[in-house]
Amino acid sequence: MARYVITGSTGDIGSAVHKMLKDHEIITFSRSRQPEYSSTHHHLDLSKPFEEDVLEDALSDIGVLDGLIWCPGESLYNLIQDTTLEEVDAQYNLAVRSLVAFVRVLLPKLRKSASGRIVVITSVWGRNGASFESIYASMKGAQEALVKSLAKEFSATDITVNGVAPGVVEGAMTDLLSDSDRAFLMEELPQSRFVRTEEVAHAVCYLLDSKAGSVNGEIMNINGGWYT
Structure with a gap:
């Protein structure tokens, strides 16, 4: 049985990952909600x-x-001139500062594992940029740079660092879209459907596997061929 920390465990993707890993020892973190599956929660x-x-x-x-x-x-969907610096700070903390803090604290514990893994859920927008989501996309881009840099930094250890960049994932974020926006996206997507959360979770589980030890510094695109 392995031991994993999952942050954002009550979100759509985090919950799907938790479900696939529920037979392991799981420590979870979220802002306010309780996770659906058993864990030591904070x-x-x-x-x-x-x-x-x-x-x-x-x-x-x-x-x-x-x-x-x-x-x-x-x-965070807004023109940059309508985005407050408080919103920028929140995005930075969520995507970068808090991630760095977790890595710093958990690194000694990950070093003791025979196959330590760090997997970061980024976004298609971190790869390509996005109008009206420039701050969100920028922070996801920063995550990608951090993933690649830490992969090099930890390459002499048994720790790998990788990212998963989903396209449009069905769930809370897409539920906020208007019917017209959803229809527009469906026309843009090659598969004419949103990515399922379990598809993202499956990619995460692959990267966690001991047989993925030579996969390091990669960003896996889970977007159904939607290369914007």
């Missing part, structure tokens, strides 16, 4: 700065960790 608002000792206290009884799966995400 509430932490990742969109706000926090001190590393909060994490160290929460995980003090964990010696060896096999993987960190970073799933939190919050859409």
Whole structure:
């Protein structure tokens, strides 16, 4: 049985990942909701700065960790001139600062695993940019750079660092779209359907597997051929 930390565990993708890994020992983090599946759960608002000792206290009884799966995400759809700096800070904290804090605290525990894994859920927009979502896309792009950099930095260890970049995933974010926006997207998507959360979770589980040890610094595109 492996031991994994899942952040954003109550979101659509995080919950799908949790479901596939529910037979392992899972430690989860979310802002307010409880996860659907069994875990040792902690509430932490990742969109706000926090001190590393909060994490160290929460995980003090964990010696060896096999993987960190970073799933939190919050859409921000707006023109840049209408986006507040507070919203920018929240996106930065959620996508970058909190991720860095977790990596720093968990690194000694991941080093003790025979196959330590870090998997970050990024986005198609981090690969290609997105009008009206420039801040969200920028932070996802920063995640990609961090993934590739840490993969090099940890290459002499048994830790791999990879990302998964989903396209349009069915769930809470797409539920917010108007009928016309959903119809427009369907026309754009080669498969004429949204990506299913379990498809993203399956990619995560592959990257966690010990047989994926030579996959490092990669960003897996799960977008149904939608290369914008």
